[in-house]
Amino acid sequence: MNVSDSTPAMNNLMGSEADSQRTLYPYVTGTSVVGIKYKDGILLAADMGGSYGSTLRYKTVERLKSVGKHSIIGASGEISDFQEIMRNLDDLILYDNMWDDGNSFGPKEVHNYLTRMMYNRRNKFNPLWNSLVLGGVKNGQKYLGTVSMIGVHYEDNHVATGFGNHLARPLLRDEWHENLTFEEGVKLLEKCMRVLLYRDRSAVNKLQIAKITEEGVTISQPYALKTFWGFSAFKNPTAGAEGSW
Amino acid sequence: MTKQHANWSPYDNNGGTVVAIAGADYCVIASDTRMSTGYSILTRDYSKIIQLADKSVMASSGFQADVRALQKVLEARHLIYQHQHNKQMSCPAMAQLLSNTLYFKRFFPYYAFNVLGGLDSEGKGCVFTYDAVGSYERVGYSSQGSGSTLITPYLDNQLKSPSPLLLPAKDAVTPLSESEAIDLVKTCFVSATERDIYTGDKLEIVILNASGIRRDYMELRKD
Numbered sequence: 001m002n003v004s005d006s007t008p009a010m011n012n013l014m015g016s017e018a019d020s021q022r023t024l025y026p027y028v029t030g031t032s033v034v035g036i037k038y039k040d041g042i043l044l045a046a047d048m049g050g051s052y053g054s055t056l057r058y059k060t061v062e063r064l065k066s067v068g069k070h071s072i073i074g075a076s077g078e079i080s081d082f083q084e085i086m087r088n089l090d091d092l093i094l095y096d097n098m099w100d101d102g103n104s105f106g107p108k109e110v111h112n113y114l115t116r117m118m119y120n121r122r123n124k125f126n127p128l129w130n131s132l133v134l135g136g137v138k139n140g141q142k143y144l145g146t147v148s149m150i151g152v153h154y155e156d157n158h159v160a161t162g163f164g165n166h167l168a169r170p171l172l173r174d175e176w177h178e179n180l181t182f183e184e185g186v187k188l189l190e191k192c193m194r195v196l197l198y199r200d201r202s203a204v205n206k207l208q209i210a211k212i213t214e215e216g217v218t219i220s221q222p223y224a225l226k227t228f229w230g231f232s233a234f235k236n237p238t239a240g241a242e243g244s245w
Numbered sequence: 246m247t248k249q250h251a252n253w254s255p256y257d258n259n260g261g262t263v264v265a266i267a268g269a270d271y272c273v274i275a276s277d278t279r280m281s282t283g284y285s286i287l288t289r290d291y292s293k294i295i296q297l298a299d300k301s302v303m304a305s306s307g308f309q310a311d312v313r314a315l316q317k318v319l320e321a322r323h324l325i326y327q328h329q330h331n332k333q334m335s336c337p338a339m340a341q342l343l344s345n346t347l348y349f350k351r352f353f354p355y356y357a358f359n360v361l362g363g364l365d366s367e368g369k370g371c372v373f374t375y376d377a378v379g380s381y382e383r384v385g386y387s388s389q390g391s392g393s394t395l396i397t398p399y400l401d402n403q404l405k406s407p408s409p410l411l412l413p414a415k416d417a418v419t420p421l422s423e424s425e426a427i428d429l430v431k432t433c434f435v436s437a438t439e440r441d442i443y444t445g446d447k448l449e450i451v452i453l454n455a456s457g458i459r460r461d462y463m464e465l466r467k468d
């Protein structure tokens with residue numbers, strides 16, 4: 001409930017003062033998140049970049065966070081909105097724990113909560129400017145889902161946000177299969193992240209991979225991918241068209 | 246200072262086509278399982294069909310978040326109805342509820358294009374077709390969604406529906422058998438898949454009759 005709803009500024013409901021209370025555009029943003037199901041559970045990957053428009057401003061942003069014992073969330077879009085979402089999720093898990101009834105929220109429940117939260121904000125014309133990936137394992141059941149800033153949601157064997165939908169999903173459609181081992185899964189994700197690194201200008205070469213299995217949740221230490229830039233065409237880029245630019 | 250305009254839209258079209266055909270003692274409700282946005286495919290395996298009551302099945306295409314919210318509202322309302330009346334809602338009752346629910350958001354609509362199928366209180370097949378704000382009509386068959394413009398003329402031709410202007414009103418329910426209707430639906434979707442980019446991947450068919458409910462699936466072109 002928004003206290004500012006009852007202030008004089010909100011009497012003129014669609015006036016310019018009220019607009020300062022709503023999200024109009026994102027400021028610090030994270031780029032793609034990619035997720036896949038594999039034999040033992042779920043793997044998520046995201047780089048650690050926080051862009052400020054075209055500036056690669058922050059390079060240590062953790063965009064993968066664990067939620068309770070069974071799930072991991074990956075976020076792209078506005079970082080401050082993701083921090084807000086994490087506050088809500090941490091509260092949700094806290095209250096779930098306080099019931100102390102032997103029950104705990106699994107990935108399906110968390111995904112549903114996120115979907116309702118995103119849709120509700122969209123209904124109020126004040127969206128949380130994020131695309132989220134939610135993956136987890138509970139009671140042997142693997143779950144991988146995604147929600148967008150307007151509430152569009154679905155689950156699948158592989159998901160991605162933003163540019164990942166254009167560059168990573170086709171690779172996953174071709175190479176994903178039911179029984180990927182952990183090593184194969186990581187290799188496949190790294191292939192996706194490498195393509196994104198080459199072709200998405202908001203990508204940075206510092207990423208984390210998260211693994212969720214029945215045993216629990218682990219998020220790797222940050223590391224960089226090997227890239228190759230030694231193409232002869234790059235050595236003398238202007239050789240064919242010498243000039244001022 | 247002029248009013249700032251949002252640079253985002255609360256709506257999106259996630260595509261897809263839905264069809265329903267009513268028979269003498271059955272109803273066939275079908276949809277593709279592709280979910281898209283813009284020129285991208287989000288998933289090839291998303292069901293647009295939901296069973297709201299024993300004898301009511303709804304299929305909806307359009308903006309998926311609104312469709313899901315609409316489904317949840319109707320599911321909840323049906324549960325309350327069962328608590329209050331100790332019985333399942335009939336299909337015509339559900340039809341009215343859906344219309345009222347849609348009109349309730351007349352000034353910020355559910356971007357959902359619905360087709361409700363089931364069996365009426367006499368056990369005859371019934372199909373109700375809707376627009377996004379709740380205007381509805383009982384018909385013998387209907388198609389909604391991105392491929393509807395391709396499918397509806399074909400159904401008009403194949404089912405030779407009597408004119409709704411006739412007096413006395415002639416029943417629009419098809420004399421086709423259940424298996425003939427299912428075949429017809431499959432043909433509709435294969436055709437729509439050829440020309441509509443938002444339709445394809447897989448076809449889900451739900452058949453409702455006196456013995457209960459069953460599902461059938463068929464692969465469609467994935468391009």
